[in-house]
Amino acid sequence: MLLRRRPGAVDAVAAHLAGADDPRAADHLHRAARRAAAVGADDTADHYYGELTARLDAVAVEAARIRLDHAAVLRRMARHEDAVRVLRDALTDLRRHGSPAEQARAAAQLAESLAKTGHHQEAFQLLDTHRPPQDAPPQLHASHHLARGFLCFVTGDYEASLAQARKAERAATGDAPTAADRPAVADGVSAPPGPAAPDDESRTSGAERKSHADRGAEASRAALLARALAQQSTSLALTGRLPRARVTADAALPYAEAHGDPRLLAAVLSVLREHARRSGRLHEAVATGRRALDLADRCGDPEATAFERANLAEVHLLLGEFTEAAALATEAVDEAQAHAGWCLPYALTALARVQLRGGPRRPGVPGTRELLARAADCLSRRPDRQAEYEVRTAQAELALRDVRPDRALALLSEVSGTGVAVLAAWAHLTAGDPARAAEVAATEAVRAAGAGEAVTECEARTVQAAALAALGRTEEAAGCADRVRELAETLPYPTVLRRVAHAKP
Incomplete structure (x- = not known):
């Protein structure tokens, strides 16, 4: 007016x-x-x-x-x-x-x-x-630690990533003891408690008393704890502590489920899938990986979906299911190429591995060399230490197929992690040094067995058997091969059974 x-x-x-x-x-x-x-x-x-x-x-x-x-x-x-x-x-x-x-x-x-x-x-x-x-607020401190931990992870500093994730857990729980602080249980590892179950009183009246702000704070805390524990788990696995990594990932799962975000749940399941794969529980890895893929697909995150497809393809590859592996890896590349994001080198490398192992190739799909060249180019534009590990080890496999052991060893010298020692042992054997191959393989087999990495143990003992046979130590070679067969049949791990029969990488 x-x-x-x-x-x-x-x-x-x-x-x-x-x-x-x-x-x-x-x-x-x-x-x-x-x-x-x-x-x-x-x-x-x-x-x-x-x-x-x-x-x-x-x-x-x-x-x-x-x-x-x-x-x-x-x-x-x-x-x-x-x-x-x-x-x-x-x-x-x-x-x-x-x-x-x-x-x-x-x-x-x-x-x-x-x-x-x-x-x-x-x-x-x-x-x-x-x-x-x-x-x-503690949640902000936790978020900062997680962001720094993620940066440490992609730059390859897994110990620093682990330390930051533990700080994030501590901040999210109000400085309560973390998984690293609590006494170990019988199997040598411990886990933080999951979300508290409501008592009888809260079952009847807790929902009415709890304010919207309280529920929001609890949801935020659950998400932070799920992320912190998942990040710890991945870093523990990549630093050779798979048993503790598995328990920590198991502890992350109820927080992710309680929070209810399918993206978060898919990320935690992705970690669990990888632990199952490395432990040799391949059928469990397929089931967990399929669940993670379904969630990622439902969320509409194309990069997470491509990443899960690529990883699931590699599990099917270990099971000798080449058609399924090829289909998943090809779809992963198609999805990742549409966005050219962080997951592209992983997808390209997964498809290259399928081709290296004899999987079917769809017409029009690039060959192994081109796939790996493109994956390496991704690394030059967007550095990622874990992606570099995937690309270099696949390139080393290709070099071994080309009978270029020196090239394979040069590539392997740039990275570290599970599988590097096995490929190095094959390279030494291919180069005519079976003694060095047997030594490297034996050391890796002992390490993998102690860490619960059944897949790597099978692969290490396979090359050890081949090296011992080349040295004329046939009785020891037969013992190694028998151990591989026994373990591979128990898991099961069908592709290594064929490999040990022919003693080829």
Whole structure:
């Protein structure tokens, strides 16, 4: 009414709109400020400009929060470059108008997106610059530790990744003991407790008493714990501690299920699938991997879906199911190529492995050399230490097929991890040094057996048997081959049974 009847009463209109929190208040506050300044009423102008600035700052902070929500959607869609752009804008606004805690939250999300696009150094610098204040909520501290741990993981520092994930667990649980802190149980490992079961009273009235904020805090805590434990598990496995890794992944599962996010559950199942594969529980790995793939596919995350297909293909390959492996790996490449994201080298390498082992090749699909060349090119554009391991070991397999053991050993010298020693032993044998091959294989077989890595133990003893036979130590070679057959039939691991029969890599 005032605006319609007295449009020239700038001060009155501005005060009225501001008091009503009307969206038009900013324009009229600006008019009132300029009018006051023009007539020398500087105190009044200062008041109007102050109120106007506060309103605009609040709008900027709200816009930044909306951008954070938008970026979360983009990340789920695997549009990481777009997410980086949106998060940069959010952080820019929050640096000017937001609190240190809000800046730290945006920086953690941006750091993880930068890690997915290969900008690792910038991501580390962001986390160093925008650390959570001491009085920030525990969830924010946990998120920061997880972001730093993820960066450590993709750059190959698995011990640092493990340490950060443990800090995240500690922050999420309010400094309660973590899996690493608690006494070991009978099998030498321990696990954190899962989500608490409700008592009788809470079953009847807890839901009514619990506020929406409480439920949100519990959901956030469950998600953080699932991520922290899954990250610990993966790092433990890659540093040779598979039994503890398995228990830690088992502990992550109920938190992921309690949270209810299918993306999170798929990620935890992916870790469990890999542990089952390495332990030789191949049919369990297929079932778990299929469940993870179904969840990832349902979520609409094309990169996670491609990654799960690629890994499931490799499990089918171990079972000798070449047609299924080829179909999954080819589909993984098709999906990954459409986005050219972080999962592409994994998909290309999985398909190359299928071809190396004699799997069927769909017409029009590139050959093994081209697939691995493209995978290596991905690494030059977007470094990822674990992807590099996959690519280099596959390239070493190809070099062995080409009878180029020196090339294979050079490639293997660039990486470390499960399977490297087995391929190195085959390379030494191919190069005419069976004694060195037998020594490397025997050491790896003992390590793998102690770590519960049944698949690697089978493969190491297979090359050990071949090397011992080449040395004329036929009785020892037969003993190794018998151990392989016994273990492979128990698992079962059919492809290694054929391999030990022919003593070929």
